[in-house]
Amino acid sequence: MIRARGFSLIEVLLATTLLAVGIGLAFATLRNATVATSRAEDLAQRNERLRAVQAFVRRQVEDALPLPIEPDDGTGTPVFFEAAEDELRLVAPMPGYLSRGGPHLQTFRLVREGRGLRLEFQHQQLTPDGPLENEREPEVLLDGIADGGFAFRTLDDNGKPGAWTPRWDAPQTMPRLVRLELRMADERASFPALVAAPRQAASLVAGWGGAPIDGYPQPGDTQ
Secondary structure (H helix, E strand, O other), rough: OOOOOOOHHEEEEEHHHHHHHHHHOOOHHHHHHHHHHHHHHHHHHHHHHHHHHHHHHHHHOOOOOOOOOOOOOOOOOOOEEEOOEEEEEEEEOOOOOOOOOOOEEEEEEEEOOOOEEEEEEEEEEOOOEEEEOOOOOOOEEEEEEEEEEEEEEEEEOOOEEEOOOOOEEOOOOOOOOOEEEEEEOOOOOOOEEEOOOOOOOOOOOOOOOOOOOOOOOOOOOOO
């Protein structure tokens, strides 16, 4: 009769240890894969957000209308476009899915947030008596911005492109080009420099040139 030989305690302990190590490695690999996938998804969503914001800003700037931001105050110099390095105010139509449509006073603003910046957007429906009071808080389009700003460019006296400037000192006209450069705090996220050209900038002459809108004075109107 052959007696079956069992495992010794040391062999059992060794096998258990190897099994535990294998399970630990498997869980660590799975956890790392999950973390990597989550980070990749977050980065993809972030980049998609950057592209969507860039497309939105570009469309609104390109569709800027030669309409006064405020009703004529009697000076005869209505303001069509106000801008600085950290703020941009213009009149443009809003997409129907975001509002009731029609011209809106739109404000893009870079706001300091801790050591960085965030890009906010606000819109107010425009009426002959001026923009309506906004009942909503500004929408945060982007956060996590390390630094950035707007810049503006128009034609010089010779009809050639002038230098970029961080301020727009001719609010009765529109710049030929608007640039927005942002550097994100997360170096993996990229916001390519946005350059947009207001389509109706060339038709707007200093002092007046606005398109018709009910309630506003029109070119050629007698006072």
